[in-house]
Amino acid sequence: MGQADPQPGHASSIPDDELPRLLLGSVRDYAIVALDLDGHVLSWNVGAQRLTGYSAEEIIGKRFTVLYPAEDVARGVPDRELKTAAGPRGRVENDGWRVRKDDTLFWAEDITTALRDEKGALVGFAKVIRDLSERRAAQERSVAEARRAARIDTGANVKTDFLNTMSHELRTPLNAIGGYAELIEMGVGGPVTKQQRDYLERIRGSQQQLLAIINDLLSFSRIETGQITYDLGPVSLQAVVATVLELMAPHAARKGIHLARGHSTRAVARADRHKVEQILLNLLSNSVKFTPDGGRISTSTGESKSGVFISVTDSGPGVPANQRETIFEPFVQLGRSLSSAHHGIGLGLAISRDLARAMDGDIHVDSSPNHGAMFVLTLPKA
16 A cells, blocks of 8 residues: 655644634743733733732723822833834833732833834734742842851951951061060069069060960951862871970970870871961860860871871860760850869860861861870871
8 A cells, every 4th residue: 555645734723813822822822911002901821820910800991001000100110101103113122010910020121112003003002911029039148148248358358458457467566475474584674583483484485375365366267268279198197206205305394294205107288287287286276275184195107998087185174965066166165164263265175177178178176084084186197
């Protein structure tokens, strides 16, 4: 059997006079409205009813100005749209507020087009209205978020500038205090008694504590604003431990704390040596601060599956399980009270963890109350 010849087309089963009505009736996302020359509503599709709340029976015959806010009607906005559409361009687009039957507002894209007969005579207008409320709300949220981010950036910059200025202004007199205290201690102004030397030592100790607080505030602010740079390269953790232990020895000795180097293996990290030293100095300072007089602190280095590490273990009071993460939050310090003898503002551990994580490392604590604490700094292996 031969194949049937292909049909050139199929006749539509929809009468021509029914097609426009079916098309308009099926469009639900757009209001499609026909107006006469004076702006009275002639036709009203299902999309217009869904968008505005007016049924065709309620709106046909009324002027389309009922869809505009009263202030726009008073300013002649609707009539200007018709006038512009009737001009040479033949259409006008306008975004603005429109009013529903229940007096609520929605943001709309409104296109008005002139309708002309075969001879070119103007016979009316067509309006297509689309609800853009969700898009406008999203844009407003984006703008608000951008402004909020700009305010945060501005505030952060102002804060950083303030801290930079204040740190300079405070360091100058503090350094002068330390310098003059040293001159007096050297006997430049005359003989110094034992009691006076004790007073001078306390003055210099307080001056160093204030400088440490200023430095912590400045470091924390720079980390927050991303102003810290990192010079990454191979770093011997054993060399870092040796350097920092030498710096901490006098502080530990004043409390009779024994500083020891535990089992260590050759461990080389990919890190910024200065930042690693700063982290270890913070960890050891923290341990010396909280370890009772006559206690013990030991350090060790080594390799693990995740990289290399430095651990600091002390015989202090330990850290409760529910506070092992809290202590890494800014301005948090265990045992803080108005009568507490512990100095500082609780930034050392927060700064240390931020520095470690910026080098793809981390810090965690393993501890139990009354059994000391072990802080472990992990870093990528070189």
